[in-house]
Amino acid sequence: MTDAKARYVARQLAREEAESGYLPSPPSSEEDTLWRGLTRGGELRILVARATRSVREIASNLHANGETGRLLAELVVGGLLVRSTLDPDAQIQLTVRNPGAAGSLYLDVWASARGFRASVQHPDARERPDAPLFVGGEFDLVRSRGGAPHRSAKVLVGETLPEAFMAHLLESDQVRAILQVDVRFDADRVLHACGFLVQLTPEGGRADIERMLQNLERMGPLSDAMTKSDPDGRGFGDQLLTGYRWDQSAREEVEFVCRCSRERLVAILRSLPDDEVQDMVAQGEPIETTCEFCRTRYEIPPEELQTPAE
Numbered sequence: 001m002t003d004a005k006a007r008y009v010a011r012q013l014a015r016e017e018a019e020s021g022y023l024p025s026p027p028s029s030e031e032d033t034l035w036r037g038l039t040r041g042g043e044l045r046i047l048v049a050r051a052t053r054s055v056r057e058i059a060s061n062l063h064a065n066g067e068t069g070r071l072l073a074e075l076v077v078g079g080l081l082v083r084s085t086l087d088p089d090a091q092i093q094l095t096v097r098n099p100g101a102a103g104s105l106y107l108d109v110w111a112s113a114r115g116f117r118a119s120v121q122h123p124d125a126r127e128r129p130d131a132p133l134f135v136g137g138e139f140d141l142v143r144s145r146g147g148a149p150h151r152s153a154k155v156l157v158g159e160t161l162p163e164a165f166m167a168h169l170l171e172s173d174q175v176r177a178i179l180q181v182d183v184r185f186d187a188d189r190v191l192h193a194c195g196f197l198v199q200l201t202p203e204g205g206r207a208d209i210e211r212m213l214q215n216l217e218r219m220g221p222l223s224d225a226m227t228k229s230d231p232d233g234r235g236f237g238d239q240l241l242t243g244y245r246w247d248q249s250a251r252e253e254v255e256f257v258c259r260c261s262r263e264r265l266v267a268i269l270r271s272l273p274d275d276e277v278q279d280m281v282a283q284g285e286p287i288e289t290t291c292e293f294c295r296t297r298y299e300i301p302p303e304e305l306q307t308p309a310e
């Protein structure tokens, strides 16, 4: 190859790289994933998450019906997107004290690992005209990474869960974002649980949000865009960010993981006040308990609670 030709090929390659902006090797559409992207001018950040498999597992563990399963999907997808927006490496513990029929919602996402777990207080609740499943409530979000945990608690009333997440982002962290969760069911079985968040950065302005919302009006649902041939839903990103050059910048796998264990439970029981432990031992009955996240049943014989004599 002549020098001129080599330079031409190198230039073409560099150009193609600059135009594509996609991360290679997306996981299959069966896997749960979360990716982030950014417009080249830095105005808008986009995050897209799919958690179908995890939500299906969580809903099945909890015997959730289609209605509380939908709420769990909104909690998981919304919570993962919010965590990744605030700090992708932080551990978060979210409690939503919802006075609605579904009761409180819980979400734990572990630090710098892909695992998370979620639960709802009344997985068998059904929506009734006089008793909605979700009415808002107190959002108590604890975020930590290494140092002291950062806690924010806000009371948010009469919103859907994704709307409440957006309000929480704005009120607690001055983050302006659009968050939508797309959940599809076939009877009580979860078919799709995915969602996206677009954040306006300090580099962006009102015109950027308006342009993105105009793009969004012409678009179909995200679950239709995350296909076998485009599992990341890059086409969705392209449409949403029509008018911008943008790049996918990071991707992680996410999955339902419960960190409960027999050892941990015994340690917790042993750490109770001495008189309570002695009462349990004196009663002689095995201590039975079920994990509220994965529904694993544990049975601890009381003698195990006595710390062996030194």
Ligand SMILES: [Zn+2]
Residues within 6 Å of the ligand: 258, 259, 260, 291, 292, 293, 294, 295, 296
């Ligand atoms: Zn568990």
